[in-house]
Amino acid sequence: MRVLLVWCPDWSIGAVQRAQGFDPDEQLALVDRGIVVACSATAREEGVEPGLRVRQAQHRCPDMTVLPHDPALELHEFEPVMRAIEDKIPGVHLVRPGLAAVRSKGASRFYGSDRAAAQTLLTHLRSYVDHDVRVAVADGLFAAEQAAYTTSIESPVAHLAPRESATFLAHLPISALEHEISSPRMLNVLRRMGIRTLGDLATLPRPDVHSRFGAAGLRAHQLAQGADAPALDPRRVPRDLTAATTFEPGTDQVEHIVATCSPSVDDLMASLTSDALLCNGIRVVIHTDDGRVSRRVWRHPWHFTAAEVLDRVRWQLDDLSADSECDDLTGEFLTRMITSVHVEPESVDSAAHHAPGLWGDRPDEHVVQTLTGLQHQLGHEGVLVSAVSGGRLLDERRVLRPWGDALPVPRERRLEQPWPGTVPGPPPATVFAEARPVQVLTDDRAGVVVDDRGEVSAAPTVLASDGPQRITAWAGPWPVQQRWWRGGAAYHRFQVVDAGGRAWLLLTDGRRWWAEARYD
Known part of the structure; x- marks a missing residue:
């Protein structure tokens, strides 16, 4: 098959x-x-290349900006x-x-030849897309x-005759198969056999390659x-579901913007x-009059739901106003004139996959209404929900997100990693937002000291927090093993029980x- x-x-x-x-x-x-998957030309000039670990890349280019890879954005x-390709070749x-491909047979007949079709498509894309x-x-x-x-750049068209x-x-080189064959071991074996190019591999009998390497070798x-x-597989062009609202002239009234967007959002939900x-x-995209x-x-x-989409539009407008350098903000008017608001579905799924189970799959409707009402009064980050993440210190393990936002998936929370130095056993129920300074004393009111080898100077008997409490039981120390290469302070953990049973x-x-933290 000829491919363009x-x-x-x-x-x-x-x-x-x-x-x-x-x-x-x-x-x-x-x-x-933790691995670099792409870098800019200026970063490559400093020695950064895909496949490097982040620490190695930052060592070569300290001023480099590091961002997470986002395939959805790409x-x-x-x-x-x-869409520009489809304008010329369906x-x-x-x-x-x-990277996109089309069958060249029909385009070659229409434009006269493969080369003419390629040149026509290239000219059209260059006038339409601001990219190489x-x-x-x-x-x-x-x-x-x-x-x-x-x-x-000088010769942007490659044409191989039939x-x-x-x-x-x-x-x-044989490495050209690296992204096509999911078998690095096979490529290493071929190199050790002296097969350096694809031509060397092509000269081998296909049945022998198939029997030695299986389906990967045959491919x-x-x-x-x-x-x-x-x-x-030609894609099915999805229906444009974008809810677009244009303001002529622009407006700076938040409630007016949200009310005007409401009909288009309702149409989006109906579609x-x-x-x-x-x-x-x-994805909410807001354009202002200053570009x-x-x-x-x-x-x-x-x-x-439609109401929840409008809430996100309102909160993004609030954030846009908060980012302004103007200090005189009332919450009702913006510091910039808004010219258009676009709401685009970023992720959709079949409704059949979200049918409620026997016991339901979300909180009770009364709970949802109550929390949503509180969020309207307190703001987007006024009501938070939590999840447990990976980490060594307890404040690192607590992930807080605004109510109505999706929590990180398990892969993002990194729960499967070992995390040496984490708290063993059942976790405490109450984790303080900031660790509270306390004193741990002996009977003669001397402070308890732990040396670098984990030796305790004396048995702790008094815990001084809000008031002095007798320690009835204690266990530890357990070293917190984290970032030893930075040369920071070494920490140890203790578990104690006071006379009040806490x-x-x-x-x-x-x-x-x-x-x-405290065990309740």
């Missing part, structure tokens, strides 16, 4: 720069699970490119954000992608011989309902003591 492929180099970085307003020359890196920013297949764009035509998706990587893909691929051999037969969909993520744009993605633990979790650096 569109490639936007450094799309991950470009999407973040456009969405968050970063300067193109700023040193920037995107990180996933896909959202790539949507205009997909049936676009999304490979990944920044490259185009390649070859037999198969793999060959087209590899050909696109050989292009440059049946030339195998010759082109033969000179590529690698097919790609090396240029026998790729991709199944391009989702008619399609049997629920929305648990929205500024406020973008924010809001998540919901269940799904949004159990405390104490933290000490050897001489000073704090109450970290």
